[in-house]
Amino acid sequence: MTSTGWAIALHGGAGDIPRSMPPERRQLLEAALRHSLQIGVNALKANQSTLDVVELVVRTLEDNPNFNAGKGSDLASNGSAEMEACIMDGNTMKCGAVSGLTTVKNPISLSRLVMDKTPHIYLGFNGAEAFAREQGVETVDQSYFVTQENIDKLKQAQASTQEVKAEALLSSGNGTTGTVGCVAVDSYGNLAAATSTGGCTNKMVGRISASPLVGAGTYANNLCAVSATGNGEAIMRATVAREVGAVMEYKGLSVKEAAEYVIGERVPNLTTGLIAVSATGQVTMTFNTTGMFRACATQDGYTQVGIWPNELSD
Amino acid sequence: MGWAIALHGGAGDIPRSLPPELRQPREAALRHCLQIGVDALKAARSPLDVVELVVRELEDHPNFNAGKGSVLTSNGTVEMEACIMDGNTKKCGAVSGLTTVKNAVSLARLVMEKTPHIYLGFDGAEAFAREQGIETVDSSHFITPENIDRLKQAKEANRVQIDYTQPIQKVEEEEASLPNGDSQIGTVGCVAVDSYGNIAAATSTGGLVNKMVGRIGDTPIIGAGTYANSLCAVSATGKGEAIIRATVARDVAALMEYKGLSLKEAAAYVINECAPSRTAGLVAVSATGEVAMPFNTVGMFRACATQDGYSEVAIWPNESCSCD
Numbered sequence: 001m002t003s004t005g006w007a008i009a010l011h012g013g014a015g016d017i018p019r020s021m022p023p024e025r026r027q028l029l030e031a032a033l034r035h036s037l038q039i040g041v042n043a044l045k046a047n048q049s050t051l052d053v054v055e056l057v058v059r060t061l062e063d064n065p066n067f068n069a070g071k072g073s074d075l076a077s078n079g080s081a082e083m084e085a086c087i088m089d090g091n092t093m094k095c096g097a098v099s100g101l102t103t104v105k106n107p108i109s110l111s112r113l114v115m116d117k118t119p120h121i122y123l124g125f126n127g128a129e130a131f132a133r134e135q136g137v138e139t140v141d142q143s144y145f146v147t148q149e150n151i152d153k154l155k156q157a158q159a160s161t162q163e164v165k166a167e168a169l170l171s172s173g174n175g176t177t178g179t180v181g182c183v184a185v186d187s188y189g190n191l192a193a194a195t196s197t198g199g200c201t202n203k204m205v206g207r208i209s210a211s212p213l214v215g216a217g218t219y220a221n222n223l224c225a226v227s228a229t230g231n232g233e234a235i236m237r238a239t240v241a242r243e244v245g246a247v248m249e250y251k252g253l254s255v256k257e258a259a260e261y262v263i264g265e266r267v268p269n270l271t272t273g274l275i276a277v278s279a280t281g282q283v284t285m286t287f288n289t290t291g292m293f294r295a296c297a298t299q300d301g302y303t304q305v306g307i308w309p310n311e312l313s314d
Numbered sequence: 315m316g317w318a319i320a321l322h323g324g325a326g327d328i329p330r331s332l333p334p335e336l337r338q339p340r341e342a343a344l345r346h347c348l349q350i351g352v353d354a355l356k357a358a359r360s361p362l363d364v365v366e367l368v369v370r371e372l373e374d375h376p377n378f379n380a381g382k383g384s385v386l387t388s389n390g391t392v393e394m395e396a397c398i399m400d401g402n403t404k405k406c407g408a409v410s411g412l413t414t415v416k417n418a419v420s421l422a423r424l425v426m427e428k429t430p431h432i433y434l435g436f437d438g439a440e441a442f443a444r445e446q447g448i449e450t451v452d453s454s455h456f457i458t459p460e461n462i463d464r465l466k467q468a469k470e471a472n473r474v475q476i477d478y479t480q481p482i483q484k485v486e487e488e489e490a491s492l493p494n495g496d497s498q499i500g501t502v503g504c505v506a507v508d509s510y511g512n513i514a515a516a517t518s519t520g521g522l523v524n525k526m527v528g529r530i531g532d533t534p535i536i537g538a539g540t541y542a543n544s545l546c547a548v549s550a551t552g553k554g555e556a557i558i559r560a561t562v563a564r565d566v567a568a569l570m571e572y573k574g575l576s577l578k579e580a581a582a583y584v585i586n587e588c589a590p591s592r593t594a595g596l597v598a599v600s601a602t603g604e605v606a607m608p609f610n611t612v613g614m615f616r617a618c619a620t621q622d623g624y625s626e627v628a629i630w631p632n633e634s635c636s637c638d
Contacts, residue, residue: 093559099530100436120529121555125411125436127528206438207431208410215537215561233432237404239537242561243568250572 004189004281005299006044010036010057010182011285012067012293014230014273017307019290026307029066029293033305036060037295040182044299050184050225051089051112054194058085058108061180062196065147067293069180070106072147073198075154076205081145081198084212085111090191090220090279097212100125103139104132108196111212113137122212150201157202179211181218181227181275187299189279193218193225193241200232210235215242223248223279224255230272230289238266244276254278259286315511315603316621317355321347321368321504322607323378323615325551325595328629330612337629340377340615344627347371348617351506352625361506361547362400362423365516369396369419372502373518376458378615380502381417384456384520386465387527392456394520395534396422401513401542401601408534411436414450415443419518422534424448433534461523468524501533503540503549503597509621511601515540515547515563522554532557537564545570545601546577552594552611560588566598581606 012033040057048056062070073081084099085107096115099122104110113135114123123131132139179197195218197211209232210217217228219241226241235241243266247258255278263272263286273287275294285294290308297303304310323344351368359367373381384392396418399406407426410433415421424446425434434442443450501519517540519533531554532539539550541563548563557563562584569580577600585594585608595609597616605618612630619625626632 095559097530118526118529119555120526121558122530122535123526123528124530125528127526130527204429204431204434204438205441206434206436207429208408208433208435213535213537214558215535215564219561233430236432236536237406239541239561239564242537242564246565246568247572250568 004187006184006186007277007281007283007296007298008037008040008044008053008182008184009275009277009283009285009294009296010040010061010180011227011229011273011275012061012180013178014287014289014292015178016270016289017291017293019308030305030307032064032066033293033295037297037303037305040184041297044184044186050186050190050192051087053184054182054192055087055108055112057182058180058194058196059106062106062108067180068178068198069196071145072150073145074178074201075146075150076199076203076207077158078205079151079154080142082205083107083145083196083198084208085194085196086212086214086218087111087115087194088192088214088218088220088225090222090225093221095121095214097122097214098124098128099208099212100206101128101132102142103129105138105140105144108194110137121214124208145198153201178232179217179229181229183225183227183275183277185225185277185279185281189222191220191222191225191277191279193220193227195227210240215239217241219245221245224276226274226276228272228274229292234267234271238262240267240272240274244274255282256284259284263288315509317506317508318599318603318605318618318620319348319351319355319364319504319506320597320599320605320607320618321351321372321502321616322549322551322595322597323372323502324500325609325611325614326500327592327611328613328615330630341627341629343375343377344615344617348619348625348627351504352619355506355508361508361512361514362398364506365504365514366398366419366423368504369502369516369518370417373417373419378502379500379520380518382456383458383461385500385523386457386461387521388524389527390462390465391527392453392520393527394418394456394518395530396516396518397534397536397540398422398426398516399514399536399540399542399547401544401547404543406432406536408433408536409435409439410530410534411528412439412443413453414440416449416451416455419516421448432536435530456520464523500531500554501539501551503551505547505549505597505599507547507599507601507603511544513542513544513547513599513601515542515549517549532562537561539563541567543567546598548596548598550594550596551614552589556590556593560584560594562589562594562596566596570600577604578606581608585610
């Protein structure tokens, strides 16, 4: 395969992001996306593997309290953060996933350890927490992940009527955003994808969403790497991440066409966004929600940081 | 077109030397479960009801790796998971990490019907089970002496097993010939379509012998071990990790939709070209009443029937079989 240059994309969640967002908040979030993007770009330029790159970038997004992953995770109905993540290597199709984490500072790194250090792909809840301790990954008190903003959001959600609650859970992440993710390809066509999330505000304890499910929220093979975000249930039903790869493979679509098709035709409106890169260095960031926190860069110098739909195409 | 149903009790390295006393009860169970499913279809029950019913029977049967008879984790406990999906609406439900719920597939259905979510795991799933008043039993209900032995063997051999091992010389030789030393049976599942094209899939499992506590396999992952849409319904079995990577169940449907393959062609392609050898089997039905039961393992406990009178119960590859 001819070398076509590296490419990277990341997201901080798709959803009903109001354009009325105060400028200070907007700038803060854009700066965070820019910062994470730079970290990823620097790592690609330094020839780190794409698996390392996506893990690194997702770690920065998990550590940022403004995104729904790691610190700043949306809270479950019991007031705790229950986090999940997934990482996948396009060449080998090895993958790792975790769910139900409550003390692991960086879920994406634990999912990588599941991939690298166990005969399994996916560990959940107590078993995953026990594995974390065996592996000596950084664990913190549960309160670390909880932000005042999310305590308030939970209070609001629980004060709503039954109908509003159900509606909110069915919509694209309760009026804010879900998940963070990163996809990358190097100049040799090595692809990787990673996604991490706290889930959605007021979710039932034990609820598992699309992010840790290979083929739903996260997927990579030798054609593309995909990370999806939005309404978890909609993404699961539509096996969004695998779908992008499947239409590329079975219908010969480009990664942009495939993403547009999946977002446009295979999921309900206002539910889903995704980022994807192809083995040939193409990037796409497509969503049918009000907005999606996102950023991308390619080796030829193109870079973009955005929240709402642009006039310029991605 | 007519109704069609297929069910499995696990794919893997089922030795042809399986003694009659182990073979006959399993064949009888498959036949019995098939009859239950066929009777329900004839009584015009929805395919969603039918697959749940049949999988419940398989879960209750101690000789299959689901419900009672589930293989054990490294701790000697059971952690069960299941998934159910309705092809027409694409509504689905899944559960993992169950320890006391007698019929995991029924809890999966309740997640689908009674919550705004699709998938609940572990303590949260067990709590939901109690809220719903579904039948729960002491964990010891699920544990069989055979599985205690399997765990012991696996620990002695220090490996994770995907299936049942027979405690006889020959089988260990066969197992030794496998690249990773694992034998490959697991799960139960059922797919069904009625004569109106209503279509559903369900899968249930105890997972892998000696699996790490908290390990989740392909069964509850939509698109991996279980999938249904308006074209087909699929339930997969075998090495969970391989089925997840190959998104087996989704790819059968995707090939039908995007490449225009028939059910049989799509199922055969996924099993032969996408899943590594000796790792997977599946049962599938199409909205037009076709059935496919391909596998790339030594055998797969399976049964199927169609409205035009065809029926089959089998373990190893047949010489002539219009089902796969």
